Amino acid sequence: MDAALPVNLLCGYLGAGKTTLLNRLLEQDDQRILVMVNDFGDIAVDATMIAGRSAETIQLSNGCICCSMGGGLFEAFERALALREHVDRLVIEASGVAEPDRLANFARAEPDLDCRAVIAVVDPPSLADRLADPKIGKVVERQIAGADAVFLSRADVADAAAMRQAARLVGGINPLASQHQHLDGGFLTALAARHDANSLSAMGAPGNHQQLFASRTIAVDAVPNAHDLTALLTGHGGAIHRLKGYVQLPGLTQVHLLQLAGGVLSLEPVDAPEGIAINQLVAISPDAGALATLAAEVAASHDIQRRS
Amino acid sequence: MTPTLFSARRIITMDPSRPEATHVLVSGDGRILAVGTPDEMGDSGEATRDDRFADKILMPGFVEGHAHMMEGSVWRFTYLGHYARIAPDGRHWDGITSTDALIARLRERAAELGDGPVVGWGFDPLFVPGERLSRLDLDRVSTTQPVVVLHSNMHLLTANSAALELAGYDENTDVPGVLHSADGQLHGELHEMAAMFPVMRRVGASFRNLGGDPESIWNFARSACRAGVTTSTDLLNDLAEETLADLLATTGEDGYPLRVVPMLSALAMPPTEVGPRALELRARSTDRLRMGGVKIITDGSIQGFTAQLLAPGYYRGTDNGIWNIAPEALNAMVDDLNRQGIQMHIHVNGDGASLAAIEALEAALAGHFRPDHRHTLQHCQMADRAQLRRIAALQCCVNLFANHLYYFGDKHYEITIGPERACRMNPCASALELGIPLAIHSDAPITPLAPLVTAWCAINRLTDGGRQLGTSERISLDQALYAITLGAAHTLKLDAEIGSVEVGKRADFAVLEDDPHALGAERLREVRVWGTIFGGQPVQTGSF
Numbered sequence: 134m135d136a137a138l139p140v141n142l143l144c145g146y147l148g149a150g151k152t153t154l155l156n157r158l159l160e161q162d163d164q165r166i167l168v169m170v171n172d173f174g175d176i177a178v179d180a181t182m183i184a185g186r187s188a189e190t191i192q193l194s195n196g197c198i199c200c201s202m203g204g205g206l207f208e209a210f211e212r213a214l215a216l217r218e219h220v221d222r223l224v225i226e227a228s229g230v231a232e233p234d235r236l237a238n239f240a241r242a243e244p245d246l247d248c249r250a251v252i253a254v255v256d257p258p259s260l261a262d263r264l265a266d267p268k269i270g271k272v273v274e275r276q277i278a279g280a281d282a283v284f285l286s287r288a289d290v291a292d293a294a295a296m297r298q299a300a301r302l303v304g305g306i307n308p309l310a311s312q313h314q315h316l317d318g319g320f321l322t323a324l325a326a327r328h329d330a331n332s333l334s335a336m337g338a339p340g341n342h343q344q345l346f347a348s349r350t351i352a353v354d355a356v357p358n359a360h361d362l363t364a365l366l367t368g369h370g371g372a373i374h375r376l377k378g379y380v381q382l383p384g385l386t387q388v389h390l391l392q393l394a395g396g397v398l399s400l401e402p403v404d405a406p407e408g409i410a411i412n413q414l415v416a417i418s419p420d421a422g423a424l425a426t427l428a429a430e431v432a433a434s435h436d437i438q439r440r441s
Numbered sequence: 442m443t444p445t446l447f448s449a450r451r452i453i454t455m456d457p458s459r460p461e462a463t464h465v466l467v468s469g470d471g472r473i474l475a476v477g478t479p480d481e482m483g484d485s486g487e488a489t490r491d492d493r494f495a496d497k498i499l500m501p502g503f504v505e506g507h508a509h510m511m512e513g514s515v516w517r518f519t520y521l522g523h524y525a526r527i528a529p530d531g532r533h534w535d536g537i538t539s540t541d542a543l544i545a546r547l548r549e550r551a552a553e554l555g556d557g558p559v560v561g562w563g564f565d566p567l568f569v570p571g572e573r574l575s576r577l578d579l580d581r582v583s584t585t586q587p588v589v590v591l592h593s594n595m596h597l598l599t600a601n602s603a604a605l606e607l608a609g610y611d612e613n614t615d616v617p618g619v620l621h622s623a624d625g626q627l628h629g630e631l632h633e634m635a636a637m638f639p640v641m642r643r644v645g646a647s648f649r650n651l652g653g654d655p656e657s658i659w660n661f662a663r664s665a666c667r668a669g670v671t672t673s674t675d676l677l678n679d680l681a682e683e684t685l686a687d688l689l690a691t692t693g694e695d696g697y698p699l700r701v702v703p704m705l706s707a708l709a710m711p712p713t714e715v716g717p718r719a720l721e722l723r724a725r726s727t728d729r730l731r732m733g734g735v736k737i738i739t740d741g742s743i744q745g746f747t748a749q750l751l752a753p754g755y756y757r758g759t760d761n762g763i764w765n766i767a768p769e770a771l772n773a774m775v776d777d778l779n780r781q782g783i784q785m786h787i788h789v790n791g792d793g794a795s796l797a798a799i800e801a802l803e804a805a806l807a808g809h810f811r812p813d814h815r816h817t818l819q820h821c822q823m824a825d826r827a828q829l830r831r832i833a834a835l836q837c838c839v840n841l842f843a844n845h846l847y848y849f850g851d852k853h854y855e856i857t858i859g860p861e862r863a864c865r866m867n868p869c870a871s872a873l874e875l876g877i878p879l880a881i882h883s884d885a886p887i888t889p890l891a892p893l894v895t896a897w898c899a900i901n902r903l904t905d906g907g908r909q910l911g912t913s914e915r916i917s918l919d920q921a922l923y924a925i926t927l928g929a930a931h932t933l934k935l936d937a938e939i940g941s942v943e944v945g946k947r948a949d950f951a952v953l954e955d956d957p958h959a960l961g962a963e964r965l966r967e968v969r970v971w972g973t974i975f976g977g978q979p980v981q982t983g984s985f
Binding site: 147235330 | 615616767768
């Protein structure tokens with residue numbers, strides 16, 4: 134029996150740049166990629182271009198990929214699984230109105246599939262309008278909320294203000310997702326990571342599914358310095374499933390991105406998206422009590438600072 | 442071939458110039474030559490007399506404007522629904538009212554099958570008292586054969602331990618939709634396709650296989666005959682060449698007694714190919730297979746909370762509204778197909794979806810008005826009078842889901858959309874008052890294929906629980922009979938050929954044991970159906 138087939142989902146509303154990204158991914162990546170396209174409705178699809186580069190393209194009928202009464206999703210997955218030994222990775226370009234959590238669940242539930250990162254692609258100049266659209270605003274929001282990583286298209290042509298505004302909007306909806314503007318090593322690393330459904334659902338509206346994980350926002354602006362904070366967090370590494378936030382603290386010369394993922398804590402200098410909350414950490418854990426303990430310890434370090 | 446002269450206790454013609462008759466003369470090629478009294482049969486000297494219906498009622502063959510071929514195929518699985526139902530083969534299935542009855546029926550099926558998976562369909566836990574059906578209950582059917590019970594909404598299933606094991610599910614499985622009991626063990630209930638897929642593919646119960654093989658196409662005609670239906674839509678079909686070949690061959694067989702009207706799924710191919718394919722299919726139509734129309738699905742279902750609702754949204758429960766097509770893509774598609782002269786049937790359940798369709802049609806028709814386009818909003822359950830006025834101005838048709846009032850009405854009133862909107866949903870009277878051509882439908886197999894029951898629902902607006910969903914949207918008996926004959930034929934552009942008993946039209950009849958007018962509006966659903974006459978040939982229920 135072959136190992137489970139890794140799957141990436143590429144979501145994003147019409148015109149977000151999914152196909153462009155996919156084509157560039159196929160140019161760069163030396164893996165054998167099987168592409169499943171569920172996007173007849175898109176305006177700029179170039180299925181033949183995709184087909185020319187990938188191992189095979191499965192054309193999936195448009196429509197309800199989520200409930201698939203007529204969509205042929207069963208058949209498409211059967212075909213994909215039948216090609217397992219010839220391909221290294223399946224990339225599904227979802228329809229413009231597909232919602233990632235519903236789609237990702239297929240890959241999570243099926244033992245023959247291995248659900249890797251869900252990518253939301255957004256078009257920065259139009260993002261604010263899309264989110265405000267009464268018809269599709271919720272769809273676009275759920276696409277971003279359900280993604281492990283968000284790719285902001287058109288970094289080469291969009292103006293800087295639009296990119297900053299989009300980054301801020303994305304960060305507001307999904308502070309956990311990594312943001313990318315270029316198909317670089319960072320993006321490829323994000324693409325290969327496992328889909329972190331538990332963290333994303335902990336961030337989402339409660340009661341949607343069985344809520345197995347809890348999330349909590351923890352303010353760290355009064356922590357004495359960066360070293361104390363990382364020391365404190367390292368002590369909780371086992372209990373905290375995921376943590377992310379932009380920090381600017383004594384001991385750091387500029388804004389840093391603080392992350393805990395897979396038990397590894399990292400602190401890297403970054404250009405924070407304009408308007409993003411600084412010194413607010415989002416922490417996810419299966420144990421709400423562990424989050425409370427962490428928050429209390431952070432608060433206690435504030436008190437220490439105040440007293441000193 | 443010589444003509445046949447049929448006599449009947451009463452013929453309800455739906456032709457206002459001659460509403461009633463006792464005799465009808467039918468040509469050898471299945472056309473109506475004369476309608477009236479024995480004296481008005483013209484040159485019928487050499488006609489064969491057929492008096493077998495002398496004590497029966499004839500009506501124009503009923504037209505089901507929104508059903509699915511799946512009605513013919515889903516019966517390969519074991520029926521487990523709450524309502525008693527008759528299979529295409531005539532077998533009467535009692536409704537399932539207890540877990541024990543369900544187990545007994547599945548055990549019987551498991552024994553028939555020997556090994557192999559046992560699959561049931563149509564189950565609704567809301568109607569079965571006691572603990573919710575679980576893996577442990579189904580283990581009583583078999584601990585070795587996989588047993589899978591599909592729920593009536595097709596979005597849930599319950600599996601036994603053997604089936605769950607096939608899918609690799611165990612107590613450690615952490616996937617949304619895979620339910621666990623309080624003790625941490627698997628419960629057996631799986632929610633939504635993602636969680637259901639691993640089980641369904643391994644027991645061979647995929648919906649993909651529920652399409653139009655020849656046996657299903659024949660079963661569809663069997664179900665139709667039982668309901669007095671001589672023309673039925675199959676309202677979503679990808680109409681790939683392979684499917685089409687089966688449809689053409691099977692409906693073309695001698696004695697196939699149904700006119701099938703499949704609608705091409707607009708989402709089954711790239712948008713630019715839809716129009717040319719629809720035009721090609723139109724040209725390849727036969728008497729019994731009428732193609733050329735296109736179906737576009739916009740949102741989901743109200744009872745599944747996946748319909749697109751305008752504010753204030755759902756009454757209780759979480760809004761999981763989905764779009765199957767992006768509104769902008771809908772605009773482009775509607776405009777494109779309208780320009781090409783292709784009739785569209787647009788699935789819209791929630792009022793957010795009907796609004797999107799109305800806006801798309803307004804833009805398309807403003808740019809390119811086609812007289813008598815007959816674009817039809819399907820389901821259109823929540824359109825209010827303001828939306829209906831716009832639909833009337835667009836000269837569109839509506840095909841309303843009257844059966845929902847009975848089968849899901851209590852749920853809509855109490856849970857999904859609340860009292861006010863439930864009492865005006867499926868607004869048949871408003872549609873007629875505003876001059877909108879009206880059809881009503883079953884969406885079989887979602888609810889049973891039975892136009893007289895659908896008519897009863899639209900007339901009485903009673904729920905299964907006995908609640909009346911408003912009185913202002915009730916329609917009269919004659920209006921309802923029109924909706925299931927000429928009304929539905931109008932939405933299919935077949936009203937010049939079928940839908941009424943008139944000289945020159947096709948000799949398609951519903952043959953009834955009871956007179957709808959004699960039984961009256963309140964008892965209309967009790968009318969017994971003998972069968973049909975299709976193209977002049979009597980076809981008794983259960984005879985094929």
